[in-house]
Each structure stands twice: as structure tokens, then as C-alpha cells.
Amino acid sequence: MxxxxxxxxxxxxxxxxxxxxxxxxxxxxxxxxxxxxxxxxxxxxCHTKGIDQVLTLCLETTSANPVEILDHLMAQPFCHMHGPEHHILVGASLLTAYRNAGGEIDLAPALVELQRRGQHVPGGVCGFWGACGAGISTGMSLSILSNATPLSKEPLGLSNQMTARALDAIGTIGGPRCCKRNSYLSLLAAAAFVEERFHLSMPVPAIRCAYAGQNNQCLGKVCPFSPGS
Known part of the structure; x- marks a missing residue:
């Protein structure tokens, strides 16, 4: 195993x-x-021990590619093959890429708030809640970017639409769970949504997953990010 x-x-x-x-x-x-x-x-x-390093790592990078940022974060010792850490890493990558692509955002407090929110989404919600934490993380990011609250009009709509886009991409592939696959799918949906609604482009090259050998439930060629797909 x-x-x-x-x-x-x-x-x-x-x-x-x-x-x-x-x-x-x-x-x-x-x-x-x-x-x-x-x-x-x-x-x-305990599963997310070390996640506080995300703030420093994100503030240091100049990349506007959210997938490149995510790959760097997932390569750290605090990130495992699966786990609730991805519920923070996806949103952190999106917020950081948004800032580096020219978006107006005070990144440090935004990342702190994203981590605070993401830590409330436990592992396993993809199967138990019907809403993968990686997809939810993109909605959290849009909520922070648009200053959404439960009383907002357009910002509330944008954050929920973002989550829906990400979850639709995840749901189309189906299970079993793969935190890497769902994180990539969420960021691709988010990059397209941000360009559509905020008119800000973040470069996202072709993705080839390097984690297939660590995932006992890997879909293989069915996964859009499989080297053999």
C-alpha cells in the first residue's frame, strides 16, 4: 500500500x-x-501540521500561475497525498496568483483569513457533504476577493457560482477521491471564472500529475491529468 x-x-x-x-x-x-x-x-x-508555512511561501513567490504555486505547496512536507490541507492550499494558490497577475488584494491578511476558513472544512467532505473541500476553497477565495458576506448581493452570488463551477468539474469526473485531481480541476475552473468575471488572466499550462504512484485509487488514463491520458 x-x-x-x-x-x-x-x-x-x-x-x-x-x-x-x-x-x-x-x-x-x-x-x-x-x-x-x-x-x-x-x-x-495534526494532519495539517506545518500549514502555517503557506503564508510565507505564498508571499515569496512571484508566479501568476495558480497550478505552479499549488505544485510548490503540495511538494512541502506538510502536504500529504490526501487530506484537508488541500482545502487551504487551493484557495491560497488562487489568491496568490491573482495578486501576482495584477489583481488588487492585500495578500497577507487574505491568506490568513483563507486559512482560518479552510481549517473549518474537515477531511472526507467530498463523500459526506457532497461538496469537495478543494472546490469549496475556490468559493472561499472569491468570497474574500469580493468582500462577500451573507448579506451581499453580487459578491455572494459570485462566490457560490465559483464553488458550483469547481464542484461541477469535480463531479463530472466522479470518484473515488483524489485530492490532487480535485485540486487541479478546481484551479482550472477558478482561473477561467476569474478571467470571465474579473477580466484578469492567470496562465495555466497543461497539467501532468506526478502523484499517480502515491494514490492507491488512481483512475489512471481516465484522469485528465494522467501522463498516459
Whole structure:
């Protein structure tokens, strides 16, 4: 088996109903539906340990290519094959590319707010909520860019439309889950949406996934980012 449980490497299992579990690393107890077949549960906080480095990494880059930024973030030790860290990395890549492409945004506080929001989206929501966290992350970004609140008119509409575009792209491919594939699909949808609505272009070259060998559920040639597709 390739990477699954962060503690022992065993395959994960998803329960239909959540239960209170103790994190095998920090021993904090929280309700979850995910554990490995040997019973190990890793909480979201432990799974995303090191994610605070995203702020520095994003502020340092001058790239206007959101996929290039995402690839750099996913290559860091704090990012795993799958996990809730992608719910932050996708939006962070989009906001950073937007700034570097000439968009008006105070990037540092925007990234802090994006991380705060993204940390509230737990792992596994793609199957349990019917809304992948990578897609939701693009909607969070648009919400921040447009200063949306629940009382907004156009900004609220834009952020929800962005999430819908990303989720439609993810849903068209279907499962099983792949955080890398869904992150790429979300960013492609976001780049097109930003150009359409904000008239700002972010270059996105052809994507060839380098993570197929780490994903036990890889779709192979069915995936649009597979080297063999």
C-alpha cells in the first residue's frame, strides 16, 4: 500500500456514522468518520501540521500561475497525498496568483483569513457533504476577493457560482477521491471564472500529475491529468 494512514500506512476506512475518536498523535478527542483499518485516527489539526508555512511561501513567490504555486505547496512536507490541507492550499494558490497577475488584494491578511476558513472544512467532505473541500476553497477565495458576506448581493452570488463551477468539474469526473485531481480541476475552473468575471488572466499550462504512484485509487488514463491520458 502507498500512503494512507499517517501513522502506520494501513488503508483508511470511512464510517457511515461519525463517532468520538482519540487522535493517535495528540490524543485529542473529536468526532470523525475516518480512521485506518487498524483503528488509528489522525485529527485535522495534526494532519495539517506545518500549514502555517503557506503564508510565507505564498508571499515569496512571484508566479501568476495558480497550478505552479499549488505544485510548490503540495511538494512541502506538510502536504500529504490526501487530506484537508488541500482545502487551504487551493484557495491560497488562487489568491496568490491573482495578486501576482495584477489583481488588487492585500495578500497577507487574505491568506490568513483563507486559512482560518479552510481549517473549518474537515477531511472526507467530498463523500459526506457532497461538496469537495478543494472546490469549496475556490468559493472561499472569491468570497474574500469580493468582500462577500451573507448579506451581499453580487459578491455572494459570485462566490457560490465559483464553488458550483469547481464542484461541477469535480463531479463530472466522479470518484473515488483524489485530492490532487480535485485540486487541479478546481484551479482550472477558478482561473477561467476569474478571467470571465474579473477580466484578469492567470496562465495555466497543461497539467501532468506526478502523484499517480502515491494514490492507491488512481483512475489512471481516465484522469485528465494522467501522463498516459
Amino acid at each position: 502507498k500512503e494512507e494512514c499517517l501513522l502506520c500506512g494501513a488503508p483508511l476506512e470511512y464510517l457511515t456514522r461519525g463517532r468520538k475518536m482519540e487522535c493517535a498523535l495528540c490524543h485529542k478527542k473529536e468526532r470523525s468518520k475516518t480512521r485506518c483499518i487498524k483503528g488509528h485516527f489522525i485529527c485535522n489539526q
